Amino acid sequence: MGKLFTFVGLGVVLALALLLAVVAGDYGPWYFAWIVGTVMIVLIAGCGAVMYDAQHENGTGEI
Amino acid sequence: MPLIDPSVVDLSRLQFALTALYHFLFVPLTLGMTFLLAAMETVYVITGKQIYKDMTQFWGKLFAINFAIGVATGLTMEFEFGTNWSMYSHFVGDVFGTPLAIEGLMAFFMESTFIGLMFFGWDRLSRPGHLAVTYLTALGSNLSALWILVANGFMQNPQGASFNPDTMRMEFNSFLKLVFSEDAQAKFVHTSIAGFVTGALFVMGISAFYILRKQHRELAARSFRMAALFGIISSLAVVTLGDALGRLDYLVQPTKIAAIEGLWQDSAANGSAASAPWLLFALPDQAKQTNYAEIGVPYVLDPLIAHSFNTNIPGLISLEQQAGPRIAKGIVALNALQAYGKDHDAAALATFKANESDMGYGFLAQRYAPNQDLNLITPANQGAIIAQAEKDTIPNVPVTFWSFRIMMALGFFFVGLFAFAAFYSLKNQLERHPLLLKLCVWSIPLPILACEFGWITAEAGRQPWSVYGYLPTFQAASSHGLGYMVFSLIGFALLYSAFIAAELYLMFKFARLGPQPHHAAAPEATPAPMFATPAE
C-alpha cells in the first residue's frame, strides 16, 4: 500500500512538473530555467557529497 | 508644478543607494545559503549520516545571523518609497505597490514562518518534514527576491500598466505582463543565481579556512566539495544569464547598454558594425563624449550585444540626438495634459494621446524651461532648451562602464576559482594546494562586491529615469528640507554601519568557533537512511 502511495505521489509530482513545464516554458522561460537549474545545482552538489563518502570508504584519508 | 531642490533629489538618491547597497550586503547570502542548506539536508535524509545534519545545523547558524540582520536592513527601504519618493509613489504606486505588497504579505511571511520551523523544528518534525521546511524556506527567500525584482523590472521596462490622464498616474492593467516581463524574469534568475555564487563561496571559503588549519576536517571537506560543485554551475549560469541581461538592455534600454560598453559612436561608424571592438579598458570622458586609453577586442561587440554580425548598435551621441524630437513631442504632450486637466477638453486629450509615448521626455525639458514652466517654451527658445535636455538623457558613463566591468571580471574569476576548487576536491588533493585554499578564504567577500557593482550598473545605467522613459528621477522625489535629508542620511549610515559591525563580529565569532559537537551527553542513534544503507 505504501509503495502504491509513493507511486501515486510521484505520479502527481510528474504531472504537475509537466504542466508547469508547458505553462512556464511558454510564458516564463527564464523562471522555468531557474526551477530546472536550481534543482540540478542542488542535486549535483548532493551527488558530490555522496561521491566523497564513497571515495573515502577505502581511501587514504586525504581530502 | 515647481521642481524639487536638486540637492534634495541628490540626497534622496544617495540615501536610497546607501540603504539598498547596505541591504544587499546580506541578501545574496540568504538567497544562496538556503538552497545549499537544502542540498546538505537532502544528503542527510537520504543517507542518514549524522555529519550532514551537523553540516546543515552549523551552516544554518551562520545563515541565521545573516538573515536576522538582513531583514532589519530591508524593512526601511519599503518605507523610503513613501517618505523620500512620494511623487514616484503617486505616479506608479498602483503598479509598484502590488509586487511589494505580495513580497511583504506572502513571500516574507512564508520565509519567516518556515525559518522558525527550520531552526526549532529539528526535534519536532520528521526528517522528510524538516527537509520540506528547509526547501520551503529556500523557496520563500527566493520568492521574496522575485517580487522585488518584478518591481524593479517595471522600473527598467514598464509593462502591465498605462497612464490615466484623469488620475494623472500609471494604473495597473495586466498582472501577467508585469510578472512575466522579460526584464523581471531575467533579473530574477541573474540575481538569485548571483546569490547562489555568494553562498557557495562563503561555505567554500570558511571550509578552506578549516582545512588549512586542519580543524573539523570531516565537515570542512564535505562542505567544500558540495559548495565547489554548487558554485561552479552557479558561476557558469550567472555569466550566461548576465549575457542575456545585456542583450535585453540592448533591446529595451539602449542608453544603458551604450553606457555599459562606453559606446559613444554607432558601432557601424567606421563602416562596418562587425568590426566594432569590445572594450576591455577605457577612460570614458562624459564632457568630451569620448574615451581615452581604449584597449578593445575587435569583432566582438556586435555578436556579444546584438547576437549578429551586421547590426548597428546606436552610440550615445546618436541616442542623445534621437531624444531631441521625443523631447519636443513630450513638451506638446505635457502642455496638452495640463490643458485637459483644466477643462477636460477633448481636443487636448486627443493631442495628448497622439504624443503620450514621449510624455516622459517632456519632463526632462522642464528643468530648462523659463520659470520651469513648459508653457513658456516658444519656437524661439525651444531649440536651446531641447539641446540642454538632450544631454540629460544619457547616464553617467564612467560609473556604468566600470561597475559593469568589475562585476563581469569577478564573474569570470569565480568560474576559474570554482573550477579549480571542484577539480582538486573531486581528486581529493585539496591539502596539496594551500594557495588555492587561501585564495578561497580571501575571496569570500568578492561575490558580494560583484552584486553591489551589478546593482550600480543596473541603477546608474537606468538614469535619468526612475521609470525608464516615463518618469525622470528628479521628478520622483519628495519635497523635503535639506536638513531633514542630511539628518536622516547620517542616521541611516550610522545605524546600518552598526548592523554590519554586529554581523561581522558574530560571523567571525561563530565561524572561528566552528561546529559544536551535538548531543555530546547522549549521542543520537544513527537514523535509518531513507533510500540507502549507511556505510558508516
Ligand code: HEM
Ligand atoms: C560575465 C559576467 C556577468 C555579466 C555579463 C553580467 C551582466 C549584468 C548586467 C547587464 C546587469 C544589469 C542589468 C540591468 O540592466 O538591469 C547585471 C546586474 C547585476 N548583476 Fe551581473 N553580470 C555578470 C556577473 C555577475 C556576477 C558574478 C554577479 C554576482 C555574483 C552579478 C550580480 C549582479 C546583480 C546583483 C545585478 C543587479 C540586479 C539585476 O539587474 O539583475 N553579476 N549583470
